[in-house]
Amino acid sequence: MVADHADHVDELLGAxxxxxxxxxxxxxxxxxxxxxxxxxxxxxxxIEVLAALALIE
Ligand SMILES: [Zn+2]
Structure with a gap:
């Protein structure tokens, strides 16, 4: 199954x-x-990854 890259925002979530x-x-x-x-x-x-990074820094 191929996602529609034009619509989904998963690559922008970190930023x-x-x-x-x-x-x-x-x-x-x-x-x-x-x-x-x-x-x-x-x-x-x-969010979990960012929270974990915040704990490390
Ligand atoms: Zn989406």
């Missing part, structure tokens, strides 16, 4: 939660997460 996206991109990510369970799962993983 999104790190606050590195510009407001337009960040808003697009936020709206996509509201409609896409797959990317919400990815978001949960990204």
């Amino acid at each position: 999104h939660f790190a606050g590195a996206l510009d407001p337009v991109e960040s808003d697009a990510v936020h709206r996509h997460l509201e409609i896409c369970a797959g990317c919400r799962d990815s978001a949960d993983e990204v």
